[in-house]
Amino acid sequence: MTSEALPFVETALRVRYAETDRMGIVYHANYIVWFEIGRTEYCRSAGMPYRAMEDAGVLILVTSVECRFRRSARYDDAIRVRARMSELSSRGCAFAYEILGEGAILLADGETRHVFADAAGRLRRAPAELMEPLMRFREVG
Amino acid sequence: MTSEALPFVETALRVRYAETDRMGIVYHANYIVWFEIGRTEYCRSAGMPYRAMEDAGVLILVTSVECRFRRSARYDDAIRVRARMSELSSRGCAFAYEILGEGAILLADGETRHVFADAAGRLRRAPAELMEPLMRFREVG
Amino acid sequence: MTSEALPFVETALRVRYAETDRMGIVYHANYIVWFEIGRTEYCRSAGMPYRAMEDAGVLILVTSVECRFRRSARYDDAIRVRARMSELSSRGCAFAYEILGEGAILLADGETRHVFADAAGRLRRAPAELMEPLMRFREVG
Amino acid sequence: MTSEALPFVETALRVRYAETDRMGIVYHANYIVWFEIGRTEYCRSAGMPYRAMEDAGVLILVTSVECRFRRSARYDDAIRVRARMSELSSRGCAFAYEILGEGAILLADGETRHVFADAAGRLRRAPAELMEPLMRFREVG
Numbered sequence: 001m002t003s004e005a006l007p008f009v010e011t012a013l014r015v016r017y018a019e020t021d022r023m024g025i026v027y028h029a030n031y032i033v034w035f036e037i038g039r040t041e042y043c044r045s046a047g048m049p050y051r052a053m054e055d056a057g058v059l060i061l062v063t064s065v066e067c068r069f070r071r072s073a074r075y076d077d078a079i080r081v082r083a084r085m086s087e088l089s090s091r092g093c094a095f096a097y098e099i100l101g102e103g104a105i106l107l108a109d110g111e112t113r114h115v116f117a118d119a120a121g122r123l124r125r126a127p128a129e130l131m132e133p134l135m136r137f138r139e140v141g
Numbered sequence: 142m143t144s145e146a147l148p149f150v151e152t153a154l155r156v157r158y159a160e161t162d163r164m165g166i167v168y169h170a171n172y173i174v175w176f177e178i179g180r181t182e183y184c185r186s187a188g189m190p191y192r193a194m195e196d197a198g199v200l201i202l203v204t205s206v207e208c209r210f211r212r213s214a215r216y217d218d219a220i221r222v223r224a225r226m227s228e229l230s231s232r233g234c235a236f237a238y239e240i241l242g243e244g245a246i247l248l249a250d251g252e253t254r255h256v257f258a259d260a261a262g263r264l265r266r267a268p269a270e271l272m273e274p275l276m277r278f279r280e281v282g
Numbered sequence: 283m284t285s286e287a288l289p290f291v292e293t294a295l296r297v298r299y300a301e302t303d304r305m306g307i308v309y310h311a312n313y314i315v316w317f318e319i320g321r322t323e324y325c326r327s328a329g330m331p332y333r334a335m336e337d338a339g340v341l342i343l344v345t346s347v348e349c350r351f352r353r354s355a356r357y358d359d360a361i362r363v364r365a366r367m368s369e370l371s372s373r374g375c376a377f378a379y380e381i382l383g384e385g386a387i388l389l390a391d392g393e394t395r396h397v398f399a400d401a402a403g404r405l406r407r408a409p410a411e412l413m414e415p416l417m418r419f420r421e422v423g
Numbered sequence: 424m425t426s427e428a429l430p431f432v433e434t435a436l437r438v439r440y441a442e443t444d445r446m447g448i449v450y451h452a453n454y455i456v457w458f459e460i461g462r463t464e465y466c467r468s469a470g471m472p473y474r475a476m477e478d479a480g481v482l483i484l485v486t487s488v489e490c491r492f493r494r495s496a497r498y499d500d501a502i503r504v505r506a507r508m509s510e511l512s513s514r515g516c517a518f519a520y521e522i523l524g525e526g527a528i529l530l531a532d533g534e535t536r537h538v539f540a541d542a543a544g545r546l547r548r549a550p551a552e553l554m555e556p557l558m559r560f561r562e563v564g
Contacts, residue, residue, distance in 0.1 A: 014322075016315065016318065016319060016322075017162055017163070017168070017318050017322065017332075018162065018168050018170060018315045018318060020162050020163035021158055021159065021161050021162065021163070022158070022161035022162070022163070022164075022165045022166075022215075022216055023163075023482065023544075024163045025163075025544075027158070027159050028455070028485045028488065029159060029452045029453075029455035029456050029459075030452075032451070032452035032455055032488075033298065033300045033452050036298065036299050036300060036452075037298060040296075040298075040299065040358065049358065050299075050358070051356075051357055051358040059446065061492075062451045062492055063491065063492055064489070064490065064491045064492065065451065065455075065488070065489070065490050065492075066487070066488070066489045067487065067488050068486065068487045069484075069485055069486055069487065069488075072544065074163075074333075075163055075333055075336075076322065076331065076332070076333040121446075121448075121495065155463075157456065157459065157460060157463075158459050158463065158473075159456045159459060164341065164403075166403075169314070169344045169347065170311045170312075170314035170315050170318075171311075173310070173311035173314055173347075174311050174439065174441045177311075177439065177440050177441060178439060181437075181439075181440065181499065190499065191440075191499070192497075192498055192499040200305065202351075203310045203351055204350065204351055205348070205349065205350045205351065206310065206314075206347070206348070206349050206351075207346070207347070207348045208346065208347050209345065209346045210343075210344055210345055210346065210347075213403065215474075216474055216477075217463065217472065217473070217474040262305075262307075262354065299444055299445070299450070300444065300450050300452060302444050302445035303440055303441065303443050303444065303445070304440070304443035304444070304445070304446075304447045304448075304497075304498055305445075306445045307445075309440070309441050311441060356445075357445055
């Protein structure tokens with residue numbers, strides 16, 4: 001199953017004035033913030049809100065990020081963030097993202113990789129009660 | 142003693158691309174971030190680094206902020222942040238700030254008010270070992 | 283007519299992970315960004331989207347901001363931003379804001395003051411076609 | 424010549440409170456902002472300040488970014504950003520970065536890729552007067 005076939009969760013947002021830069025477009029690091037918004041909504045849709053995971057002592061650390069910028073977003077544009085969980089094991093996971101602008105044009109895409117950690121930042125395995133809903137959601141959305 | 146007579150600590154910074162907006166100038170909320178940089182360096186100069194204060198269980202919560210924007214800063218401008226502790230009691234403190242641009246032009250000024258809290262966010266009085274260096278520094282710089 | 287009696291526009295948002303700080307709460311300068319989101323949605327509701335105003339050569343510069351922080355917001359909290367245009371003349375305007383958290387608790391309130399400027403940043407009067415919809419909206423919402 | 428052999432420019436900065444998140448560490452997207460600070464200082468050292476380049480109509484658009492996060496930075500840490508221009512042609516360039524924390528520990532490394540554009544965002548070739556100082560600096564630092 002290719003990454004594109006996996007269920008995704010789509011989140012809508014509007015470009016904030018604060019997110020633009022003097023080129024008149026969205027400052028590129030903000031796409032990485034939007035990726036995280038996509039992850040948050042993905043976990044909520046999968047029945048595992050990320051805040052609840054943290055409160056239960058399972059942190060998802062970011063170990064790498066990649067982003068390819070294809071077109072520019074502008075102030076007040078309506079944006080959609082699509083997030084998929086592209087990999088999942090008891091030690092960590094990966095997400096793939098697409099950022100769509102007005103007219104569903106692809107503005108950027110990318111990936112993040114993650115490991116699970118405890119509240120002190122030590123690597124840990126994710127418990128079954130976290131893994132199962134995420135695995136189920138990956139199969140059927 | 143007027144606020145202007147109090148010793149101040151000056152911190153230099155350069156405007157980041159990320160701090161500009163589509164007007165081509167620094168996005169206004171970033172001045173509030175610069176105020177905080179001024180506070181951090183003020184506390185360090187007074188011999189009470191803010192990180193050490195937090196590690197010792199004394200948090201400085203922000204209860205209000207005011208900022209007047211007079212002129213615009215631009216990408217790559219050399220900025221100086223001047224911070225003074227304008228009030229101090231065992232319950233809280235206040236800071237006054239000036240943001241200076243190229244040629245020492247006043248770009249913005251403002252104030253923040255603070256209360257002391259413990260790690261759980263409950264109000265507390267600052268202990269003597271924190272108050273004394275701050276009070277001494279306010280008198281002689 | 284007191285400020286509270288003026289029509290307001292309410293915008294919903296969710297606290298982003300990026301907006302928190304090491305105290306575990308929303309970093310205070312982000313409330314100023316939320317004020318701006320409130321302004322953007324107010325202007326849209328009044329029939330004068332701010333991007334269209336800028337494209338037509340009318341910029342709204344921020345000349346001052348005040349914010350009082352009453353309670354903390356946390357990651358993933360559902361937030362509502364209420365914005366009212368509290369003053370309006372051909373030279374500028376002012377907005378009043380309330381930030382509400384879960385259970386409609388007041389987290390922060392504040393004001394911003396503004397002048398109208400042209401694309402080069404020079405002060406200008408707002409044209410009638412901009413003033414009229416804003417004045418009408420202030421009366422009846 | 425490997426990328427590591429190329430001359431680099433090192434910039435010092437201190438972690439801002441605003442850059443931390445509720446995990447108590449620097450929010451990951453801020454490393455991408457630090458990369459840009461490294462680029463800015465690299466161009467200045469090469470005799471081609473980026474603001475002057477933009478004013479002369481040569482914009483450097485970001486087409487991709489990669490970052491690997493190895494260790495966490497914390498509030499008030501002294502950070503060094505090392506930037507190298509790893510590729511350069513008349514159409515674009517690439518940079519490689521290392522983020523070093525206290526004790527010169529590697530916190531993160533990454534790359535960005537860029538194309539040259541004009542003020543309207545159209546792709547363009549960089550003129551000789553820009554290329555030459557950059558090429559010379561890449562050889563001897």
